[in-house]
Amino acid sequence: xxxxxxxxxxxxxxxxxxxxxxxxxxxxxxxxxxxxxxxxxxxxxxxxxxxxxxxxxxxxxxxxxxxxxxxxxxxxxxxxxxxxxxxxxxxxxxxxxxxxxxxxxxxxxxxxxxxxxxxxxxxxxxxxxxxxxxxxxxxxxxxxxxxxxxxxxxxxxxxxxxxxxxxxxxxxxxxxxxxxxxxxxxxxxxxxxxxxxxxxxxxxxxxxxxxxxxxxxxxxxxxxxxxxxxxxxxxxxxxxxxxxxxxxxxxxxxxxxxxxxxxxxxxxxxxxxxxxxxxxxxxxxxxxxxxxxxxxxxxxxxxx
Amino acid sequence: xxxxxxxxxxxxxxxxxxxxxxxxxxxxxxxxxxxxxxxxxxxxxxxxxxxxxxxxxxxxxxxxxxxxxxxxxxxxxxxxxxxxxxxxxxxxxxxxxxxxxxxxxxxxxxxxxxxxxxxxxxxxxxxxxxxxxxxxxxxxxxxxxxxxxxxxxxxxxxxxxxxxxxxxxxxxxxxxxxxxxxxxxxxxxxxxxxxxxxxxxxxxxxxxxx
Numbered sequence: 001x002x003x004x005x006x007x008x009x010x011x012x013x014x015x016x017x018x019x020x021x022x023x024x025x026x027x028x029x030x031x032x033x034x035x036x037x038x039x040x041x042x043x044x045x046x047x048x049x050x051x052x053x054x055x056x057x058x059x060x061x062x063x064x065x066x067x068x069x070x071x072x073x074x075x076x077x078x079x080x081x082x083x084x085x086x087x088x089x090x091x092x093x094x095x096x097x098x099x100x101x102x103x104x105x106x107x108x109x110x111x112x113x114x115x116x117x118x119x120x121x122x123x124x125x126x127x128x129x130x131x132x133x134x135x136x137x138x139x140x141x142x143x144x145x146x147x148x149x150x151x152x153x154x155x156x157x158x159x160x161x162x163x164x165x166x167x168x169x170x171x172x173x174x175x176x177x178x179x180x181x182x183x184x185x186x187x188x189x190x191x192x193x194x195x196x197x198x199x200x201x202x203x204x205x206x207x208x209x210x211x212x213x214x215x216x217x218x219x220x221x222x223x224x225x226x227x228x229x230x231x232x233x234x235x236x237x238x239x240x241x242x243x244x245x246x247x248x249x250x251x252x253x254x255x256x257x258x259x260x261x262x263x264x265x266x267x268x269x270x271x272x273x274x275x276x277x278x279x280x281x282x283x284x285x286x287x288x289x290x291x292x293x294x295x296x297x298x299x300x301x302x303x304x
Numbered sequence: 305x306x307x308x309x310x311x312x313x314x315x316x317x318x319x320x321x322x323x324x325x326x327x328x329x330x331x332x333x334x335x336x337x338x339x340x341x342x343x344x345x346x347x348x349x350x351x352x353x354x355x356x357x358x359x360x361x362x363x364x365x366x367x368x369x370x371x372x373x374x375x376x377x378x379x380x381x382x383x384x385x386x387x388x389x390x391x392x393x394x395x396x397x398x399x400x401x402x403x404x405x406x407x408x409x410x411x412x413x414x415x416x417x418x419x420x421x422x423x424x425x426x427x428x429x430x431x432x433x434x435x436x437x438x439x440x441x442x443x444x445x446x447x448x449x450x451x452x453x454x455x456x457x458x459x460x461x462x463x464x465x466x467x468x469x470x471x472x473x474x475x476x477x478x479x480x481x482x483x484x485x486x487x488x489x490x491x492x493x494x495x496x497x498x499x500x501x502x503x504x505x506x507x508x509x510x511x512x513x514x
Contacts, residue, residue, distance in 0.1 A: 095464045099390035126448060126466040130484075130499045131393050134384060141386075162467055163486060165475045190469065204444050204471040 039290035041073065043081045045275050045282050052154055053082060055118075056187070056272040058089035058224030059125070060246025061105035067247035070269045070288045071109035077286060078113055083273055085150060086110075086118060089224035089243055090125025090161075090189030092138070097129050106137070121148060123158040125189035125224065144168075147175050154276055155181035159188035161205055161223075169208055176216035183276055183300060186213065187222040193240040195258035196226030198250055213238055219300040220281060228253055228266035229285055231294055235260065237301050243285075245270040263294045352424070359420035360479055366416045367496075370408075370505060371482050374498065377403045397502065401460065404501040411457045416496060416506040425478065425494065430513045432473050442512065444471050451491040455509075461488075461495075461502050 047053075055074065060067055074086075093105050107114065114120075114137065122138035123145075124130070133140040140146060140158070145168050149155040157175060160168060176184055191199070192206040202225075213221065214236055224244035232240040239262075246269060254264040265285070270293055274283040285294035352360065377400060384396050408415075417425060433441060450465045461467075468489040478487055484500045494511035495504050 097394075097463060099394050102390040126469060129463070129502070131397050134388050134393050135390060136387050162469045163475070164470075164472045165480075166472075167480075169472065199447060202444065202469075203440060204473065208472045 040076050040080075041284070041286045041290040041292055043077055043273065043284055043286070044292055044295050045081060045273065045284055046277060047081055047275065048277060051275050051277040052151055053084060053273065053275045054150070055083045055086040056089065056222050056241065056243045056274070057086055057246045058189075058222075058242075059091040059227055059244040059248055060088075061091065061093035061101075061127075062247040063094075063101070063104040063109075064247060066249070066269055066288065067105070068109045070246060070271060071113075073286060073288055073290055074110070074271055075112035075116075076290070077273060078116060078118065081273055081275075083118065086113070086120045087156060087158075087185075087187045087222060088120055088122040088138070089187050089222055090123050091127045091224060091244070091248075092122055092125070092132060093129075094127050094248065097131070102135065121156065121158060123188050124160050124162070126162045145171065147179075149179075149181055153181055153278075154183040154185065155179045157184065157186040159186060159209075161188040161190040161202070164205060164208060169212075172209070173212045173216075176212055176218070179216075182279065182303075183220075183281065184216060184218050185220055185222065186218060189223060190225050191223040191240065191242045191244075192221065193232045193235050193260055194223070194226045194242045195230055195232075195255045195261050195264065196228070196242070196250075197253050197255045199226045200255070200258075210236070217301045217303050220298055222272075226250065226253065228264060229270040229272075229293065230254060230264040231262045231285075231296070232260045233262045239298055241272065243270070243272050265293045268293075355420075356424045356427075359418065359424050362418055363416060363421035364479065366418065367481070367485070370416060370498075371485065373407055374404065374484065374500070377407065378500070397500065401501045401503055404498060404503050405458050408458060408505075411506075413457050413507060413509075415457070417494075417508050422508050422511075425508055426511055426513070428477050429474070429494070429511055432477050433513055441471050441473060444469055445474075445489050445512070446491070449489060449491060453490050455490060455493060455495065455504065455507050457504060457506055459504050461497060461504060463502075467497075 093101055119139055120137055122132060122140055124132060130144065132138055133142050133144055144160040145158055147155060147157045157172060159172060190202040190205055192210060193201050218238055220239050220241065222241045222243060224242060226242050227244045227248050227250035228242065229245040230242040245265065249269055250266065252266055254261065254266045265287065268287045268289065270285050270287045272283055272285045274281055279300050281298045281300070283296060284292050287293050381396060381399055384392060445468055447469060448466045449468045453465065470487055481487065484498060486497045486499050488495050488497045489512070492512040492514065493507050493509050495507040498505045
């Protein structure tokens with residue numbers, strides 16, 4: 001680990017040295033990034049008309065300078081890549097949740113996106129009060145877990161992973177079965193797979209949820225909790241993303257020996273944008289400085 | 305889920321009936337599953353001895369009374385609009401909290417988790433944590449858990465303190481709660497959290513075996 005941290009300090013973290021693809025994570029440090037230093041990300045996405053475009057953000061609600069800097073980058077990307085929605089993987093507000101906190105930790109940093117009509121869909125994390133479900137801009141309609149489909153081909157499922165009571169799990173399984181969408185995309189706070197040294201994989205939750213995902217041809221899952229970005233190698237055919245990198249970085253926290261990382265970034269904040277076109281989901285992960293730190297195409301698992 | 309206990313029906317009214325009748329009451333037939341129609345506050349796990357079931361039935365009765373009072377207070381508050389602002393949500397929550405606390409100003413530890421129910425809950429939890437994955441389970445509960453917080457009934461759950469994750473095994477084992485009521489852990493203590501009021505309704509000290 002000592003040598004790894006030394007490399008990280010130089011700003012280059014080799015996560016999976018033996019992997020065939022370019023499995024490196026580029027670190028840009030956590031120093032202040034002034035507006036003029038932020039480079040507009042060169043988004044490498046098809047950006048086709050008529051495709052469904054969305055963003056993913058997690059563990060962001062700190063009100064910190066870094067959160068605002070990443071939010072600025074999101075707005076910049078939205079200028080060129082018009083994602084309609086942003087799904088939130090929890091820990092939407094840290095600390096106090098008074099009215100002024102909703103402004104400082106959400107409404108102000110994402111104002112350009114909110115003004116542009118981007119809708120946010122939240123799931124709750126262990127730092128979130130239950131009242132957030134009544135907050136209109138989170139589009140939860142008073143529910144702790146819910147589903148929505150932006151178009152007939154795509155359906156999202158928001159879960160409340162701090163409290164996976166049997167009723168919720170049954171609801172989730174029923175909704176997955178019922179859905180005829182090609183893309184069934186669950187998002188929630190606790191990662192089923194994560195290389196986080198601080199939290200890591202939630203094995204308890206995995207035992208209950210993973211069989212449902214496998215039985216219902218889920219291809220991608222978005223989570224947070226660990227404060228970095230990670231994309232796993234497909235686990236039983238499913239790619240898991242940890243996008244807990246929205247506002248509170250846990251530097252150097254990816255365990256490089258977990259064996260599950262396809263790509264990770266634990267040296268800067270990041271968010272993800274994606275585009276779904278038929279059977280393919282193309283994604284870019286963009287750091288606070290505007291670097292595209294991960295990209296790829298996921299082909300959906302065929303229906304059984 | 306080798307250690308998981310099958311569900312059974314609470315033996316409602318056994319103690320009450322025993323108090324009013326000289327004859328020994330006939331126990332209701334045991335089942336392995338709570339009826340689907342049973343309200344969430346009345347479903348429990350089993351198999352349980354008659355005494356354990358009665359203890360949990362008493363707890364359920366107390367819980368029901370709490371939930372009824374909770375609903376009554378909720379109904380008395382101005383209805384929140386679908387477009388509620390953070391100010392409106394916050395005002396509603398804090399008004400609700402005050403009224404819940406006022407309605408239970410004399411409440412003390414053990415009022416809901418009664419003295420008979422506490423050892424049953426502890427035994428149920430012990431059965432979950434005794435398994436080969438007990439250590440892992442405990443670790444998931446203690447992840448970001450605010451160990452060392454001083455507990456009291458009617459206290460506001462601190463806004464800046466994250467809530468503990470409650471693993472599926474625990475939720476499958478403990479008696480079900482209705483909406484707005486949640487089991488959470490503070491260290492090894494089990495709390496009954498009114499999540500709308502942000503108030504600790506009751507707690508069991510050292511509920512998780514050491």
